[in-house]
Amino acid sequence: MAREMMYGDAIAAAIAEEMQRDPNVVLYGQNLAMTERDPMLKKFGKDRVRIAPISETAETGIAVGAAMTGLRPIVELWMSEFMLVAFDQIINEAPRMHYMSGGQVKVPLVFKAGYGFCAGWAGQHSNCIYHTMMGIPGLKVALPSTPADAKGLMAASIRDDNPVVYLHHYMLTLDKGEVPDDEYVIPLGVADVKRAGTDITIVATGWMVKKSLAAAEQLAKEGISAEVIDPRTLAPLDIDTVVRSIKKTGRLLLVDQAPRHSSAAAVIAGEIAEHGFEHLRAPVKMVTALDASIPYSETLENYVVPNEDKIVQAVRSVMARQAVSA
């Protein structure tokens, strides 16, 4: 059975279901469960649902130590930039312990944070910093783009025996979609074809999936059939699904909300240059944020971040290119 649910609620549902299923799952973060009336606190008790001080290093580091010794912590970090305060723990502690110990210890934890908040949060609260994390061996990075994925990827992240950075997009929080009621786990590292098409492959994550799907609708009216793929996790990165798609379409557009030089798109472009070049009939194109910080004013913000129009125009320009080896 499935029912309509908001993206944000789907995440909360996954956490509650996993906490119900596994007593080793604990949840803590700042400004969380502040009163006795908190439903999670009521349900799971104050041992497993805790309020934390503004101490990102300790919050994340405590999760590492707790995970090494048998718990499965979820740390609510609220905004991905707050992780920068604790980057040693996230980059250089959590994903290293299993490896450095020669496989003896495991670090099953979830660092949960929102990102990409394009609603006037300006320079320090709107960014996309997943590129910095997707290349760290041992760390997994999940970015759901739909309510169903939000639930399935959270359940998988909690069950995974590795540290997972779970990044939910703030602009999708209120989006509704069908979400399976019962246990629903999406394996990490498997891309999803969000729309099938034959002329061009668009790869996007998070909010950009929604923008790309809207662009694909518009392009369909022009007779251009776009396939939209969401990798869903950037680490592990499912390049095979992208290669399979461009075998069919021969064209690739990468849409990414991050600045061009710190985008996942740049990494995917490199992989396709090596593993998919022979299938391409036109050069790969990237639609990313400009290499600028996110400005406060709406006109400025819109200019920096990719939108439906930029995607449509980019697709048209790729379609207009002559075949590479015509």
Next chain:
Amino acid sequence: MLNKISNERLIWIYTHMVRIREFEESVKRTFIEHPGVIRGHSHLGDGAEASIVGTLSTRNEKDLVMPSYRCHGYPIVLGTPMRAMMAEVFGRKDGLCSGFGGSMHLADPSRYFPGTSGIIGQSIAHATGAALTAQVKKTGQIVYCFFGDGASKQGAFFESLNMAAVWKLPVVYALENNQYQAYTHFRLEDANAIAGHPLSKKAEAFSIPGVTVDGTDPIAVREAVDQAAARARAGQGPSLVESKFYRLSAHGNVITVPPLPTQFPEHEAVAVYGNKKEYEEWKAKDPIPRFRAKLMSDGVLTGMDASRIEEEARNEVEDAVKFALASPFPAAEDAVRYVYA
């Protein structure tokens, strides 16, 4: 609480102190006897033996031990085979971590030693997290969190102690003040020290007990830690015990770029500050001969016992070196084995 300590336990303390010292001296000799065998950076705990063993003499069987990267001494007390430890320091296949960790990253979770961090202070948060596990799962374990004076200036220290105090976590924070943060004397960088206060004063910031103890005396350390451990076991939360001693070797081997071989320099007191007098004064307080003399004058240990303990430790370490040198290197393609669990 602590009963009167038995002679057997006193000899146990002395034996482990000697075993740690022999291991560390052997690692140090390796830089001369087998140049190039030890790569990267190794850090020795000679001088810390009384503090390490005195602290761990209060430990119950399943209590967790989580130190920093200066981590050789603790697993020796926990019973980790020296063969596997030395093979790890030498980067061999039979190493404790199969050659993936090296000197800074020993881990033996089966002996309640989950692993260490090479980044100063960060493991304080890990130990605090291990205490969270003990509390949530009601295992009855406490965690011994060891770190140096340098680490007590890290944000991880302040954030972790605050959270441990708020959550009343079962952890003992063992601040090993060996007087040098890498190369810098602690009086140059610690606000408490500059004001003439002990470093344990930091505990006041979290409203938890803080005490400073002579870290060259294992019995004094044991008594101070025992109170902290009892408090942790009783669910009353963390304590800070500053154990003041002197690191007898340099911070670590010299950082060299190949093909220059790694080697151990003189202690910073001499090499950096030209203060041979300070070094000699502390060398005279070396905890091992002092404790041996005390046990002998108390009639706990005979000269013959002492010689036997030392000889056994030497043999154990020599055997470990032979084993480690004979152990093969890991297969190169194993390098991608442990990326994901």
